[in-house]
Amino acid sequence: MSSIAKVVRTLHEVAEPQLELTPAQIQALRCIAGGDRHAAAAAKLGISESALKARLVSARERLMARTTSEAIQKAKEIKLL
Structure with a gap:
């Protein structure tokens, strides 16, 4: 049972998006x-x-976004933009 719980915890950690971006990533977005x-944008x-x-x-x-638009939306939702 404990090994199943460990696997489930690991899967949750892998499946959750990171809530931090580097300053360079934030600037680009x-x-x-x-x-x-x-x-x-590159010139700027x-x-x-x-x-x-x-x-x-x-x-x-x-x-964990498929498109840049989706990444922008997610970043706004978590107050990074």
């Missing part, structure tokens, strides 16, 4: 949420488009 396209942040996209991908993964 904030730019896109503000209406910037990738090129404009002084990074390459590929770096911006990497930040967005990692933010989506942490928030």
Whole structure:
């Protein structure tokens, strides 16, 4: 019974999105949420488009979102944006 409880706890930990993002991930999401396209957001942040996209991908993964729009919505819900 205790081994089942341990497995269930582990699955819950893995299935729950992280509630923290790095400042770089928040900046990237904030730019896109503000209406910037990738090129404009990257220029605003002084990074390459590929770096911006990497930040967005990692933010989506942490928030367990399929799309950037979904990540923005989740970040707003947990008061990160």
